[in-house]
Amino acid sequence: xxxxxxxxxxxxxxxxxxxxxxxxxxxxxxxxxxxxxxxxxxxxxxxxxxxxxxxxxxxxxxxxxxxxxxxxxxxxxxxxxxxxxxxxxxxxxxxxxxxxxxxxxxxxxxxxxxxxxxxxxxxxxxxxxxxxxxxxxxxxxxxxxxxxxxxxxxxxxxxxxxxxxxxxxxxxxxxxxxxxxxxxxxxxxxxxxxxxxxxxxxxxxxxxxxxxxxxxxxxxxxxxxxxxxxxxxxxxxxxxxxxxxxxxxxxxxxxxxxxxxxxxxxxxxxx
Numbered sequence: 001x002x003x004x005x006x007x008x009x010x011x012x013x014x015x016x017x018x019x020x021x022x023x024x025x026x027x028x029x030x031x032x033x034x035x036x037x038x039x040x041x042x043x044x045x046x047x048x049x050x051x052x053x054x055x056x057x058x059x060x061x062x063x064x065x066x067x068x069x070x071x072x073x074x075x076x077x078x079x080x081x082x083x084x085x086x087x088x089x090x091x092x093x094x095x096x097x098x099x100x101x102x103x104x105x106x107x108x109x110x111x112x113x114x115x116x117x118x119x120x121x122x123x124x125x126x127x128x129x130x131x132x133x134x135x136x137x138x139x140x141x142x143x144x145x146x147x148x149x150x151x152x153x154x155x156x157x158x159x160x161x162x163x164x165x166x167x168x169x170x171x172x173x174x175x176x177x178x179x180x181x182x183x184x185x186x187x188x189x190x191x192x193x194x195x196x197x198x199x200x201x202x203x204x205x206x207x208x209x210x211x212x213x214x215x216x217x218x219x220x221x222x223x224x225x226x227x228x229x230x231x232x233x234x235x236x237x238x239x240x241x242x243x244x245x246x247x248x249x250x251x252x253x254x255x256x257x258x259x260x261x262x263x264x265x266x267x268x269x270x271x
Contacts (some may be wrong), residue, residue, distance in 0.1 A: 006040040017075045022143050046264035047086065049232040049246050051216040052177040052198035055138030055166040057090035061271040064088040067103075068244070068262020076253040081106045082119060084262070089270070094179035098140065105152045108179040120153040124160065138164035152221075156185035172203045190222035200230075212246075227251040228258075240266040 045218050047053045058064040066086040073079055078181060086100035102119025124142025131137060146153050156194040162179035179196040186192050198216035205211055210233065217227030232246025248258040 003076050032184050042266060044242055044264050044266040045088075046234070046242045046244070047088070048242075048264050049234065049244035049260060050175070050198065050200040050212055050214045050230060052165060052175040052200045053140065053162070054173075055136035055164045057093065057096040057126060058088045059266070059269075060090045061093045062090070062269045063267045064264065065267055066100075066262065066264045068260055069080065070258060070260040072117070073257045073259075075250070077110045079106075079108050081144075090127055094128040094130070096126045097127055098122070098142070098262075105148060107152060115149075115151045117149050117152055119148045121147045122160070134168040136166045138162075138166070140164070142146055154183065154185070156183070158183050172201055175200045175202075185224070191220055194218055194220040200236075208236045210236075215251075215271060217251075224253045226253065228256075230261075 006243075013077070015158040042059055042062065042065055045054070045056055045058045046066065048068060057058065064087070066084075066088075068084055070082045071080070072083060081104075082102045085102040085103050086098060088096065088098055090096035099121070101121035104116070105119040106114055106116040107112040122142055122144045124140045126138060126140045127135040129139075140160070142160050144154055144160065146155055146157065148154075159182045160179065162177055162257075167174050175198075177196075177198045181194045181196070183192050183194070188230035191261040196216070196218040198214060200212055201211035204211060211230045213231075214230040214232075215227065216230070217225065219225045228248050228250045230248040231244060232244055234242055234244045236242045243263050245261040245263075246259075248260075250256040
């Protein structure tokens with residue numbers, strides 16, 4: 001079976017070219033207003049490729065962008081594709097905003113017509129609490145707005161809360177996330193609340209290469225609990241651009257497979 005059919009590859013290529021051109025224009029414009037004395041000090045703060053986020057925010061006053069491609073192959077032969085994106089902005093080292101979602105989503109079940117379109121959008125406030133040089137805590141609170149059509153999205157707003165613990169153990173970095181989501185629309189017999197967790201460890205292998213491992217899951221009363229394991233590698237083209245690629249496999253209740261790749265880019269400074 002061809003994992004990435006020609007139609008999807010062509011569409012993804014067009015979307016990638018359009019996005020790359022837009023990001024290049026934004027990057028050039030922002031870099032022109034950045035002071036020369038920042039050139040050696042700036043670096044991107046990737047949240048990709050794991051499910052969990054670190055407690056850290058981007059450089060204050062700078063805009064970061066993340067984008068990628070994700071394919072999910074279900075054990076029941078369903079298939080889904082998405083193009084996730086995220087913009088990050090920090091007012092200072094401890095306060096910032098996150099805006100993200102899916103630029104494009106497809107979903108297809110065996111024998112059924114493919115559904116496709118734009119995805120939902122999430123806006124969140126983030127706050128960081130530094131404990132010491134090796135430990136930081138974070139809180140994210142926001143809402144997912146139903147900008148996708150009903151077949152591809154949440155249907156009605158979902159309110160989100162996520163607690164974060166980040167810690168360095170020598171050369172190994174750990175991010176622990178524990179979250180809760182409240183849906184204003186749910187299936188009959190299920191709770192409006194869903195609890196989630198994710199714990200990731202990562203480390204640098206060389207000055208450019210890095211690796212990450214993660215276990216994550218979610219639980220909702222009235223629905224089967226879900227969990228997955230993830231493995232990914234990262235490559236820093238420069239301090240401002242980090243690429244990633246990886247795979248994930250469902251542990252329970254199904255053995256769904258996921259393949260993804262993407263990038264985190266420090267676009268430039270607004271102030």
